[in-house]
Amino acid sequence: xxxxxxxxxxxxxxxxxxxxxxxxxxxxxxxxxxxxxxxxxxxxxxxxxxxxxxxxxxxxxxxxxxxxxxxxxxxxxxxxxxxxxxxxxxxxxxxxxxxxxxxxxxxxxxxxxxxxxxxxxxxxxxxxxxxxxxxxxxxxxxxxxxxxxxxxxxxxxxxxxxxxxxxxxxxxxxxxxxxxxxxxxxxxxxxxxxxxxxxxxxxxxxxxxxxxxxxxxxxxxxxxxxxxxxxxxxxxxxxxxxxxxxxxxxxxxxxxxxxxxxxxxxxxxxxxxxxxxxxxxxxxxxxxxxxxxxxxxxxxxxxxxxxxxxxxxxxxxxxxxxxxxxxxxxxxxxxxxxxxxxxxxxxxxxxxxxxxxxxxxxxxxxxxxxxxxxxxxxxxxxxxxxxxxxxxxxxxxxxxxxxxxxxxxxxxxxxxxxxxxxxxxxxxxxxxxxxxxxxxxxxxxxxxxxxxxxxxxxxxxxxxxxxxxxxxxxxxxxxxxxxxxxxxxxxx
Amino acid sequence: xxxxxxxxxxxxxxxxxxxxxxxxxxxxxxxxxxxxxxxxxxxxxxxxxxxxxxxxxxxxxxxxxxxxxxxxxxxxxxxxxxxxxxxxxxxxxxxxxxxxxxxxxxxxxxxxxxxxxxxxxxxxxxxxxxxxxxxxxxxxxxxxxxxxxxxxxxxxxxxxxxxxxxxxxxxxxxxxxxxxxxxxxxxxxxxxxxxxxxxxxxxxxxxxxxxxxxxxxxxxxxxxxxxxxxxxxxxxxxxxxxxxxxxxxxxxxxxxxxxxxxxxxxxxxxxxxxxxxxxxxxxxxxxxxxxxxxxxxxxxxxxxxxx
Numbered sequence: 001x002x003x004x005x006x007x008x009x010x011x012x013x014x015x016x017x018x019x020x021x022x023x024x025x026x027x028x029x030x031x032x033x034x035x036x037x038x039x040x041x042x043x044x045x046x047x048x049x050x051x052x053x054x055x056x057x058x059x060x061x062x063x064x065x066x067x068x069x070x071x072x073x074x075x076x077x078x079x080x081x082x083x084x085x086x087x088x089x090x091x092x093x094x095x096x097x098x099x100x101x102x103x104x105x106x107x108x109x110x111x112x113x114x115x116x117x118x119x120x121x122x123x124x125x126x127x128x129x130x131x132x133x134x135x136x137x138x139x140x141x142x143x144x145x146x147x148x149x150x151x152x153x154x155x156x157x158x159x160x161x162x163x164x165x166x167x168x169x170x171x172x173x174x175x176x177x178x179x180x181x182x183x184x185x186x187x188x189x190x191x192x193x194x195x196x197x198x199x200x201x202x203x204x205x206x207x208x209x210x211x212x213x214x215x216x217x218x219x220x221x222x223x224x225x226x227x228x229x230x231x232x233x234x235x236x237x238x239x240x241x242x243x244x245x246x247x248x249x250x251x252x253x254x255x256x257x258x259x260x261x262x263x264x265x266x267x268x269x270x271x272x273x274x275x276x277x278x279x280x281x282x283x284x285x286x287x288x289x290x291x292x293x294x295x296x297x298x299x300x301x302x303x304x305x306x307x308x309x310x311x312x313x314x315x316x317x318x319x320x321x322x323x324x325x326x327x328x329x330x331x332x333x334x335x336x337x338x339x340x341x342x343x344x345x346x347x348x349x350x351x352x353x354x355x356x357x358x359x360x361x362x363x364x365x366x367x368x369x370x371x372x373x374x375x376x377x378x379x380x381x382x383x384x385x386x387x388x389x390x391x392x393x394x395x396x397x398x399x400x401x402x403x404x405x406x407x408x409x410x411x412x413x414x415x416x417x418x419x420x421x422x423x424x425x426x427x428x429x430x431x432x433x434x435x436x437x438x439x440x441x442x443x444x445x446x447x448x449x450x451x452x453x454x455x456x457x458x459x460x461x462x463x464x465x466x467x468x469x470x471x472x473x474x475x476x477x478x479x480x481x482x483x484x485x486x487x488x489x490x491x492x
Numbered sequence: 493x494x495x496x497x498x499x500x501x502x503x504x505x506x507x508x509x510x511x512x513x514x515x516x517x518x519x520x521x522x523x524x525x526x527x528x529x530x531x532x533x534x535x536x537x538x539x540x541x542x543x544x545x546x547x548x549x550x551x552x553x554x555x556x557x558x559x560x561x562x563x564x565x566x567x568x569x570x571x572x573x574x575x576x577x578x579x580x581x582x583x584x585x586x587x588x589x590x591x592x593x594x595x596x597x598x599x600x601x602x603x604x605x606x607x608x609x610x611x612x613x614x615x616x617x618x619x620x621x622x623x624x625x626x627x628x629x630x631x632x633x634x635x636x637x638x639x640x641x642x643x644x645x646x647x648x649x650x651x652x653x654x655x656x657x658x659x660x661x662x663x664x665x666x667x668x669x670x671x672x673x674x675x676x677x678x679x680x681x682x683x684x685x686x687x688x689x690x691x692x693x694x695x696x697x698x699x700x701x702x703x704x705x706x707x708x709x710x711x712x713x714x715x716x717x718x719x720x721x722x723x724x725x726x727x728x729x730x731x732x733x734x735x736x737x738x739x740x741x742x743x744x745x746x747x748x749x750x751x752x753x754x755x756x757x758x759x760x761x762x763x764x765x766x767x768x769x770x771x772x773x774x775x776x777x778x779x780x781x782x783x784x785x786x787x788x789x790x791x792x793x794x795x796x797x798x799x
Contacts, residue, residue, distance in 0.1 A: 115737070117675075117736065117737040118735050118736050118737045119736065119755065161631065162631045162635070164629060164631075168629070172602075172606055173629065173631070175606070175635070175638070176602075176603070176606045185773065185777070189773045189776075190773060191771060191773040191774045191777060192771050192774065193774065195735075196735045196736075196757075197733045197734050197735050197757050198594070198733040198734065198736070198753065198756050198757035198758040199592070199593065199594065199642075199731075199733040199758060200733065201733065201768060201770075201797075201798040202770070202774065202778055202797055202798055203639055203642070203643055203647075203778050203781055203797055204592075204605060204638045204639060204641060204642055204643075205639075205774065205777060205778065205781075206638075207605060207635055207638025207639065207641070208634065208635055208636075208638055208639045210635065210638075211631050211634070211635050212634065212635075228682060228683070230682070231682055251550060254550060254551075254552060255549070255550030257573055257574075257659035258659075259658070259659065296682070296683070296700070296704070297682055297683075297700065297701075297703075297704035297707055297708070298704075298707070299701055299703030299704045299706075299707060300700055300701035300703065300704040303701055303703070356625075356627045356628075356629050356630060357627065358548070358551050358626075358627055359550070359551055360548070360550060360551060385629075388627075388628055388629040389627055389628065389629070390629050423626055423627070424625075424626075424627055425625035425626070425627055425630045425632045426632040427630070427631050427632050428627075428629040428630060428631065429629065429631055430631070431631050432631075432632065432633060436632075440632070440633060443625075443632060443633075444622065444633065445621075445622070447615065447619040447620070447621050448621050448622050448623065449633075451615065451621045451623065451636060451648075451785070452623075452633050452634040452636060454781075454784040454785055455634045455636060455639060455781070455784075456634060457780075457784060458777060458780040458781040458784050459777060459780075461780070470633060470634070471633070
């Protein structure tokens, strides 16, 4: 079985008489199965910096039944599959390893039902995150998780990665907003995990599936919880002379028992880049700015906004500005959410890291991040979800310069280790993918990883769904170890 | 190095107590001992270690041994103006997590499963396993804490947990009114801590800044004449889980006397909940989970997690 799978995965595909292609085309329709060179090259990469992907044919199913058919054909042909949403993941989770069938959810993009009585919406996995909230807002609701890529990323991808976003500080990450998921398992069976009822019975397989990075099957229908639009919102921009003062303000706000909807820090390098890019109104002379947002009932929002301003001043804020209009507020957020786009003017490539540390360790770990980057001769910028302790060091580079990527990876590895040493974790919202597999053993013991593998194998005994991800070598299925021969250049 | 990997003699001796052979079960406060059915009489009954290990109030996390009484944890948190999502039925932290039921005011405190950041448990092989992570946001690897929460000790025996805590609101007030539409009361509010209904009376928990509570009370007055009360009603013994929209049909469902959580779907009733039909594919996955985590069936034998 293992050798058979490996043989079939490494066999050249894409010819007109390929029996796999013929079966897929007859199960879907010929125009929704693509295996030309351009398509395969497109699917071989995602938004991450990692290479090494080799895509098989791409399928564009439009229903649960078609996803089932693809899974069954994959089994018959001893092939693997990789689910794919918008491909905006930054950990390489959507990179196909060993020429699997790529299952795009792009044509499963309907909002099926909005049930305000149960405060739930049923959606297909290809629905764009922001489109859902735009659809819900006039009804008085929205979907709370708001990744920076929300204008392009899909709900299916959010479920796979348990995605976060600035406003997850108060509302929790994707997992807290997913009530049920219809899943096509790797053997082609369909299971409804979780439910709309208060406390669905049985093991919380829904909770286990969310964040499974596509290794546990494919979500085909998702029940998301609706969050009520807040009656009042206040957005503040605090300026600081040092990054440390901004980080310490964040700690102090949380310690004071104030839980804002969002607490985002940007350092001077990024605010300057953003100002040049969108003119969001950020001060370019401050060493760091803190963007704080409070949501809720009007009275409490005013009180908390006042407290955050006071705490900021007590921690050295040089300026506290409250957005006076919706336009000003939108502009401040546009600056934050387009920060990564703004980088393009500074360097052709960037590598966005993602770790979490205890909030009290933020200032110290940030100092280490700057020191590590300097030592490796890499430009670093910091724009991050400070309220959660979720760091996002952004390493700028030009991949055309020989040896640069090696320095970037070396600096990245040190940043991960500094975060772990401070009592943190490897990833707050991007996931492990192929990016951080080799660091998993630095956070977990062999027994810990073996138990994670038990969960994976319970859903996917043959390791057919997105093989070669999350768990490091030696803790996963035998075929994954074989597959690891394929993407060695990932760390090239 | 990360605290995840540190040796902990207390948990090591708990792992030794669990051992690698023979049927075994952990008893907490036995307040929900009947959940999932009776434990095999041959099972060795042990206790988990107790005590708050570290409490970093400014981090809004607490590390606590599974055998700690929920009341003791709550008292420690209250000193710093914080609380968690664990229900206090007179039992232990580990018991509350193994059962997985939410608090009555779940809309205010959040769901129990969302509060469990890290679980350390002893496996069927007697090994100590760490799952999840010690910080408030984490997607490093598979989410085993979700799988273990509510698993009635059938996949691993919980030794220690790191929980998310939250500030206790500045003020809170229980109100009640008779003969009004509970759905209308619920819809009139932005963020109630709880809305309960027994078919006649509607109870509402308002929490937050006093000025916000006053505003919410004004909204409630448009629905009916609410008066302040001491607290929620007594809750009948049996627990149902239904869709929030189904609550209004409860009278037709032979629940007996009931108190229902509006907007949530939990119902406390004098009659037991009719058996729910499981999904056969889910049952198969659940059976593989149980087999993979406890191949010999030694953890809490006799107990069935409904599928």
